[in-house]
Amino acid sequence: MSAPTVVGAQTSRTGSPARRRPGADWSPGRLARVVTMLFVAAIFVFPIVGFIAMAFRSHEGVRAGEDGFLGLGGMSWENVTYSWSQVNGFGPGGGLFTQWMLNSLVVAGGGALIAVVAALPAGYAMARLRFRARRAMLLVTLVTMVMPNTVLVIPLFLEVSAIGAVGELWPVVVIMGFFPFGVYLSYIHFMTTMPHELVEAARVDGLGEVSIFLRIATPISKQAAVLVTFFAFVANWTNFFLPLALLSSNQANKTVSIGLQELIGASPLFNPTVAAGLDVKLYMPQLALATFISMLPLLVVFLGAQKYLIRGETVGAVKG
Amino acid sequence: MTTDVREQRAALAPRRGTRGATRRKGPHARPGESRGAWLLMAPYVALLLVAGVIPIGYALVTSLRRVPTPVDPSSGFGGLDSFRTVVTDFRFLDTFVNIFAVLVVWLPIMLLGIVGLALLIHASPGRFGASMRFVYFIPGALAGIANFVLWVYLLNPSQSPIEGFWHALGITTIKQAVVGAGQLPLILAAMLFFQGVGSWIVVVNGGLNGISEDVLEAASLDGANAWQLAWHVKLPIIRPWIGYAALMNLAYGFQLFLEPQLLDQVASNAIPDQWTPTQLGYAFAFSNYNFPAAAAMSLILVVITLGIGLVIVFKSGLFSEESRG
Numbered sequence: 001m002s003a004p005t006v007v008g009a010q011t012s013r014t015g016s017p018a019r020r021r022p023g024a025d026w027s028p029g030r031l032a033r034v035v036t037m038l039f040v041a042a043i044f045v046f047p048i049v050g051f052i053a054m055a056f057r058s059h060e061g062v063r064a065g066e067d068g069f070l071g072l073g074g075m076s077w078e079n080v081t082y083s084w085s086q087v088n089g090f091g092p093g094g095g096l097f098t099q100w101m102l103n104s105l106v107v108a109g110g111g112a113l114i115a116v117v118a119a120l121p122a123g124y125a126m127a128r129l130r131f132r133a134r135r136a137m138l139l140v141t142l143v144t145m146v147m148p149n150t151v152l153v154i155p156l157f158l159e160v161s162a163i164g165a166v167g168e169l170w171p172v173v174v175i176m177g178f179f180p181f182g183v184y185l186s187y188i189h190f191m192t193t194m195p196h197e198l199v200e201a202a203r204v205d206g207l208g209e210v211s212i213f214l215r216i217a218t219p220i221s222k223q224a225a226v227l228v229t230f231f232a233f234v235a236n237w238t239n240f241f242l243p244l245a246l247l248s249s250n251q252a253n254k255t256v257s258i259g260l261q262e263l264i265g266a267s268p269l270f271n272p273t274v275a276a277g278l279d280v281k282l283y284m285p286q287l288a289l290a291t292f293i294s295m296l297p298l299l300v301v302f303l304g305a306q307k308y309l310i311r312g313e314t315v316g317a318v319k320g
Numbered sequence: 321m322t323t324d325v326r327e328q329r330a331a332l333a334p335r336r337g338t339r340g341a342t343r344r345k346g347p348h349a350r351p352g353e354s355r356g357a358w359l360l361m362a363p364y365v366a367l368l369l370v371a372g373v374i375p376i377g378y379a380l381v382t383s384l385r386r387v388p389t390p391v392d393p394s395s396g397f398g399g400l401d402s403f404r405t406v407v408t409d410f411r412f413l414d415t416f417v418n419i420f421a422v423l424v425v426w427l428p429i430m431l432l433g434i435v436g437l438a439l440l441i442h443a444s445p446g447r448f449g450a451s452m453r454f455v456y457f458i459p460g461a462l463a464g465i466a467n468f469v470l471w472v473y474l475l476n477p478s479q480s481p482i483e484g485f486w487h488a489l490g491i492t493t494i495k496q497a498v499v500g501a502g503q504l505p506l507i508l509a510a511m512l513f514f515q516g517v518g519s520w521i522v523v524v525n526g527g528l529n530g531i532s533e534d535v536l537e538a539a540s541l542d543g544a545n546a547w548q549l550a551w552h553v554k555l556p557i558i559r560p561w562i563g564y565a566a567l568m569n570l571a572y573g574f575q576l577f578l579e580p581q582l583l584d585q586v587a588s589n590a591i592p593d594q595w596t597p598t599q600l601g602y603a604f605a606f607s608n609y610n611f612p613a614a615a616a617m618s619l620i621l622v623v624i625t626l627g628i629g630l631v632i633v634f635k636s637g638l639f640s641e642e643s644r645g
Binding site for chain 2: 029033034036037038040041044045046047048050051054062063065070071114117118119121122124125126129130131132134137138139140142143144146147148149150151152153154155156157158159162174175177178180183208209210212213234238239240241245257258260261264265269270271284287288291294295298299302
């Protein structure tokens with residue numbers, strides 16, 4: 001490609017101290033770039049701002065259409081408390097939404113915990129130990145990692161159904177614990193942070209393989225542990241198809257992702273006949289509030305993991 | 321922590337010379353090492369069996385069963401009947417045509433968006449570029465159902481912030497917005513783009529940041545302007561990432577379920593109920609209770625996505641990289 005030019009130019013580089021002109025005039029090219037980027041940013045941000053505002057508005061205000069730009073003028077805390085009473089009043093006796101949030105916490109948190117406990121030793125073993133089938137296991141991990149996980153949902157449903165556990169939370173937790181991306185993250189982590197020599201030295205000192213992992217590898221794996229937990233939690237929290245297949249039959253054991261679907265289905269906006277039989281009224285502000293609340297745990301784990309995400313060497317390695 | 325490792329590394333430095341030799345001893349390791357490895361792998365292998373291998377095997381067995389009927393309630397060996405049922409189903413081909421229709425619109429826009437925006441960000445050093453990257457990433461945080469509810473808000477003309485746009489098209493209900501001729505692939509493409517482009521921008525941007533400053537400086541000293549720099553220097557370097565993104569998103573297309581399923585729900589069942597292959601498999605299982613056919617449908621999808629997965633793993637260098645460790 002342009003390699004020869006580049007090499008040629010590199011030699012002449014020392015001759016000229018000129019760098020790219022920082023803060024030069026607004027050339028047409030620069031102007032076009034900045035305007036394009038701001039335009040795209042607006043397309044991305046406005047809907048989200050409007051949507052969050054929707055969670056703070058009232059159905060009457062929305063219908064009257066007088067809440068101003070993106071509905072920002074119609075926001076109030078009163079609306080939120082009313083909407084919450086409607087969202088959480090859903091279901092016999094109410095409180096179903098809270099239950100769904102708790103279920104999501106159990107399956108997403110439990111799944112992430114299993115994922116990290118399984119991923120760290122497996123990633124370490126594949127990165128630093130020699131054994132038959134090591135490459136085969138790595139290949140299986142990579143392929144399952146890049147395949148969309150929904151293709152296995154119906155086979156998983158058949159399996160869980162065969163043992164009579166459809167509608168229970170624990171099979172979902174176990175299945176979510178299978179997180180090949182986490183294994184790959186751990187693998188990359190130990191490849192880059194734990195030198196072979198360290199393992200060899202520990203062996204010379206008489207440590208067994210499992211002890212080496214527990215005493216030497218585990219203490220230097222905080223970065224990987226946080227990343228695996230974070231990615232697993234987010235993937236589990238937003239998983240829709242697996243809970244839909246395994247938990248739909250049990251109203252009290254639904255996760256919030258499929259619970260939101262049920263709220264949409266009970267909205268007078270889309271299903272007047274069903275909605276007519278309900279005590280609560282779920283219009284757009286209520287649906288937006290439920291969605292907004294359902295995203296809060298993700299925000300929390302994001303903030304918690306942020307320091308490690310930004311460091312990001314591991315993630316860079318993955319995609320590269 | 322890091323310093324510990326570095327100190328230990330430094331302490332071990334003299335032994336470096338022998339490293340290559342010891343490492344290339346081949347796969348036949350000491351028995352202790354092999355046993356330790358499998359012990360450490362055990363939890364993961366158990367999960368792989370429970371959540372991967374056994375379900376696939378069981379689906380295979382199920383797919384070869386016969387569907388019990390009221391007349392003949394036995395479910396003995398049925399051979400490939402269930403695969404025949406699936407492939408000859410009047411919806412089967414349509415679901416793939418539908419996926420194809422979405423991919424044709426979505427993939428080019430997605431790739432153009434990823435590469436274009438990543439290049440624009442890379443051309444904007446400093447705070448502006450970084451904050452734009454963050455802004456583009458935000459919609460990606462709204463995954464799955466949350467993104468869907470957001471789109472219900474956008475698509476429903478009665479309260480949409482782009483109400484004017486819908487009215488200009490003569491659309492007054494969400495049903496009209498969704499069912500018009502050829503509109504569904506466009507809407508799905510928009511939803512998927514909105515949700516997915518941000519995280520890929522971050523990935524490709526990471527690739528661009530890996531280009532050494534010297535190379536870029538050299539090229540610009542050579543007289544390359546920003547366009548030439550992007551086109552002749554940056555683009556060829558990030559080509560592997562673009563291929564990786566294309567294939568990952570292609571595989572993603574085959575799992576489409578949530579969006580068409582729920583759009584149907586908010587559009588008064590105006591969309592065909594089984595619009596994508598995954599929906600068809602779901603219908604076999606949960607509407608017809610034809611588990612053999614549902615299993616067969618899943619296996620067909622497993623084979624397709626496995627094929628794409630293998631191409632990704634071998635072509636992207638994910639697998640070859642590892643030997644460098």
